[in-house]
Amino acid sequence: xxxxxxxxxxxxxxAASMLALGIGSSLGFFPGYFAGAVRDDLxxxxxxxxxxxxxxxxxxxxxxxxxxxITERIGTRxxxxxxxxxxxVAAWSAALLDxxxxxxxxxxxxxxxxxxxxxATNEAVAAAxxxxxxxxxxxxxxxxxxxxxxxxxxxxxxxxxxxSWNLILMIGGTIAAVSAINSxxxxxxxxxxxxxxxxxxxxxxxxxxxxAVSAFFxxxxxxxxxxWAVPYLDEGLGTSKPVAGAIAGIAAGxxxxxxxxxxxxxxxxxxxxxxxxxxxxxxxxxxxxxxxMSGLTFGLAVATIGLFAGFxxxxxxxxxxxxxxxxxxxxxxxxxxGLTMTGYYMGALATPVSFGAxxxxxxxxxxxxxxxxxxxxxxxxxxxxxxxxxEMGS
Numbered sequence: 001x002x003x004x005x006x007x008x009x010x011x012x013x014x015a016a017s018m019l020a021l022g023i024g025s026s027l028g029f030f031p032g033y034f035a036g037a038v039r040d041d042l043x044x045x046x047x048x049x050x051x052x053x054x055x056x057x058x059x060x061x062x063x064x065x066x067x068x069x070i071t072e073r074i075g076t077r078x079x080x081x082x083x084x085x086x087x088x089v090a091a092w093s094a095a096l097l098d099x100x101x102x103x104x105x106x107x108x109x110x111x112x113x114x115x116x117x118x119x120a121t122n123e124a125v126a127a128a129x130x131x132x133x134x135x136x137x138x139x140x141x142x143x144x145x146x147x148x149x150x151x152x153x154x155x156x157x158x159x160x161x162x163x164s165w166n167l168i169l170m171i172g173g174t175i176a177a178v179s180a181i182n183s184x185x186x187x188x189x190x191x192x193x194x195x196x197x198x199x200x201x202x203x204x205x206x207x208x209x210x211x212a213v214s215a216f217f218x219x220x221x222x223x224x225x226x227x228w229a230v231p232y233l234d235e236g237l238g239t240s241k242p243v244a245g246a247i248a249g250i251a252a253g254x255x256x257x258x259x260x261x262x263x264x265x266x267x268x269x270x271x272x273x274x275x276x277x278x279x280x281x282x283x284x285x286x287x288x289x290x291x292x293m294s295g296l297t298f299g300l301a302v303a304t305i306g307l308f309a310g311f312x313x314x315x316x317x318x319x320x321x322x323x324x325x326x327x328x329x330x331x332x333x334x335x336x337x338g339l340t341m342t343g344y345y346m347g348a349l350a351t352p353v354s355f356g357a358x359x360x361x362x363x364x365x366x367x368x369x370x371x372x373x374x375x376x377x378x379x380x381x382x383x384x385x386x387x388x389x390x391e392m393g394s
Contacts, residue, residue: 009186013128014137016186017121020080022144022151023087023179024117026172027110028056029149031103033156034165041165042100052107054349059111060118061345067115068338071123075191077184079120084180086113091173095166106169118341119334124187126326126333134326135274139263139319146256146315149226153249204332204339210386211325211336212343214379218278218321220347221375222285222314224368225292226252227352229307232292236365237300247304255311262316263323271327274320275387281317282380286373288313293369328389351375 031038031052039049071079090106090113121141129137159168229251233244262281269277288310295303321340329336351372358368 009188010125010129010133010137012186013124013188014140016183017080017125017141018144018147019179020084020117020144020183020187021121021141022148023172023176024083024110024114025145025148026152026176027087027090027106028053028060028114029152030156030168030172031107033152034160034168037160037165038103044100048100052103054353055104055107056111056114057345058349059108060114061342061349063112063115064118064341064345065335065338067112068119068334068336071116071119071334071338072191075189076120076124076127077187077189079116080124080183080187081180083113083117083120084176084183086110088173088176088180091169091176095169095173098166115338115341119337120187122322122326122337123190123333126330127188127190131271135320135323136260136263138322138326139259139316142319142322143256143259143315146252146259150249150253150256153245153252204329204336205389207386207389208329208336208339210382210389211321211328211340214278214343214382214386215321215340216343216347216350217375217379217382218282218285218314218317218347219344220351221289221372221379222310223348223351224355224372225289225307225310225314228355228368232365233300233303237295237303239300247307251308251311254308255315258312259315259319263319271324274324274327275383278317278320278324279380279383279387281313281320282376282383284313285310285317285376286380289369289373289376293366293373296364296366324386 031049035049038044067079074082087110090110094102094106122138125137125141126134156168226248229248230244233239233247239247288306290306292303292306292310295306322337325336325340326333355368355372358371359365362368
């Protein structure tokens with residue numbers, strides 16, 4: 001039998017996938033970090049800036065299932081290259097057209113394109129890396145997203161004080177084009193060539209939708225740690241914005257590192273223990289959210305501990321979840337990823353808005369954090385149910 005495409009090139013495939021995943025998410029992070037510059041230039045509101053972020057990740061969620069099907073047909077390499085080129089064109093177009101409508105179009109286009117990279121990189125890494133190192137590899141790949149968030153948080157606000165937002169987008173688009181070339185060289189070409197009977201045989205296991213529901217609650221309950229940590233520390237606990245930003249940035253960077261360390265343990269435990277480990281991490285996430293909330297009573301130090309723990313366990317759970325998806329649907333990785341990521345990004349779309357609405361409505365962060373703790377508890381329950389999928393004939 002011929003070797004699996006990408007076999008023997010695992011580290012290179014993981015690195016290229018990590019870069020592609022980070023670049024693919026970039027237009028979902030940039031608007032929040034050059035918000036002041038783009039608001040002054042185009043005369044738009046904070047809500048309009050926030051809409052750009054929601055549209056990007058919302059379109060990723062809506063396009064995940066279709067993106068997975070497209071990936072199966074056109075192949076992993078073509079899918080990743082296409083997304084990187086879409087990001088490049090979207091960024092360049094928005095920069096040159098210099099309008100809010102162009103930014104809306106870029107967010108939508110790049111959001112749908114990002115769905116291709118999510119599915120394709122999972123399949124490429126699964127093919128290039130042995131099962132014994134799969135969780136570590138998929139966690140390292142996924143760390144491209146928090147790494148992009150960290151880099152953007154550090155560089156984009158600094159750059160927006162010196163350059164126009166248009167130039168920042170042009171630079172980002174150029175980097176995306178370079179990533180497209182790199183992906184064309186490194187990402188293996190895996191595509192579906194199965195007969196109808198083979199496709200039926202490789203259908204998703206019964207009840208696989210539990211992974212999508214679980215991902216919705218996991219990401220939905222923890223997304224406010226990313227999107228609302230700075231306002232919470234600033235408005236709720238009285239810290240300055242620079243200090244709040246530093247705390248959130250350090251937490252994201254630490255979480256990305258710990259994601260890989262947790263993955264090493266998950267690989268050691270093996271496929272049967274991965275989903276139960278996610279259940280445990282969701283329980284810890286609930287405790288972390290409650291500790292973050294208790295900072296309103298006990299102060300900044302306690303809230304910081306909760307935030308650090310929350311970032312770490314959320315990112316660790318997401319990395320292991322990607323490996324569990326491959327474990328439970330090894331013959332349909334792209335479709336399994338597409339379904340799971342639909343729930344994932346619907347969670348990322350829904351709760352940042354509802355969290356803010358609760359704070360505005362009730363005048364306190366307490367009930368919003370309690371709602372998120374309830375969501376992470378629901379994630380633990382749903383992952384416990386998902387653990388039965390693909391096992392013992394389920």
